[in-house]
Amino acid sequence: MTTPLLLTCPVGLEDLVRGDLRDRDGVRSELLGPGVIRCTDPVQLNQVPAMVDRVSIALSGIDSAIDAAGFLGIQQPTFRVQAQDPAVRSDWIGRLAALGWVNEPGDWILNVDTDAQVIDLGPWHWSRRIGHLRRLPATTPGPVAAGLLRLAKLRPGDRLLDPCAGVGTVPIVDALLRGGPSYSIDQDPESTRMAAENIANAGVQQAVSVLEGDAADLPIDDGSIDRVVSDLPFGKRIGSNELNKTLYPAILREVERVLTADGRCVLLSDDKRVFVESVAHARGLKISGERVIRYNGVTPTAYIVRRSRRPKRGRA
Structure with missing residues (x-):
């Protein structure tokens, strides 16, 4: 997949993320907006800084979802669809299910976020890269x-x-x-x-x-x-x-x-x-x-x- 990866981090840490990618791994990137970085060079899983929460690709139709699955090397991933509009959510669930994919909101590999127009890569999420910790309401992310x-x-x-x-x-x-x-x-x-x-x-x-x-x-x-x-x-x-x-x-x-x-x-x-x-x-x-x-x-x-x-x- 040649689609650039999108990295999401807390607003205010973007320059640190981009600096680490550049200085440590030679990965070039650009700032798209507050907390959102697009990598213009390929990125490996172990190169993603711990300050990054979500790793995604841009959502541009069903082909981008298929590309995301291919990037992860999974033919029929579990998925979740996020959409404020119930009709949009239902439509996407039907289209992905037609590929043989399984709708598993609680255990997803791909998260199709139609509101943010991205597809999150589950195995590259912070909790799976670094680890899952028990939290309290005021716990530091x-x-x-x-x-x-x-x-x-x-x-x-x-x-x-x-x-x-x-x-x-x-x-x-x-x-x-x-x-x-x-x-x-x-x-x-x-x-x-x-x-x-x-x-x-x-x-x-x-x-x-x-x-x-x-x-x-x-x-x-x-x-x-x-x-x-x-x-x-x-x-x-x-x-x-x-x-x-x-x-x-x-x-x-x-x-x-x-x-x-x-x-x-x-x-x-x-x-x-x-x-x-x-x-x-x-x-x-x-x-x-x-x-x-x-x-x-x-x-x-x-x-x-x-x-x-x-x-x-x-x-x-």
Whole structure:
């Protein structure tokens, strides 16, 4: 199949996806619109960055569906049809069923999305490339976690900490991509339990340590963490904006304590005013970069935070 592949990622990460494709694999691409990239060179499955959620081809009639099946090497794939218009959906189901394909909305190989005019390739979806993780309502999406990790510029052997890890998405994605080591910490027992299950299911128990603990009082030694990456509570689905006025400064004090002298943080928050003010009052930290990311109806900012002074010698 010569039809170019379309890659979908969270809005705000497009340049990172295109840069990785170009610099790592020599794959050229072009930006079609917010969060949508078209590869102008062939792409292999293992070349798709973890920041990419969906991999698709343009929908241009029944022949494009047949091409998609051929690309995957499957003659009679299971499929799903997405269409707001019931008549359009029924028509497409009939046309695909006439090819001997099976309509399996819960276990599809090809997703014909007539509204978006694309055909999603099931085996190339994030959950099948990287892995399926149990989620809670406010869980960080996997491609967003991968984007935060990309911004953190982790090196081999770096010790990673997520102090508000929830079900462990950030440390698990890091373990699958880099091999860890990392700490997944959350004060909610249910989140911690699910994180342990996700870690076990992903087979990364040797790379990720899961602990129940308070982000404002971390069970971590001084100066022992190279990178902190976390999706902080926004105060919308978890906590409150009022609570963030005390929570963010407390988290930042602990981050400053545990971070190595050349450490780096990537902290995601949609409570932007409170976060910026909290960093401004954290005497040992500064914001060195910002990136707005849009996904699932929210537009938080990923803040890159570094030390503004060398840490005082603390207890080990």
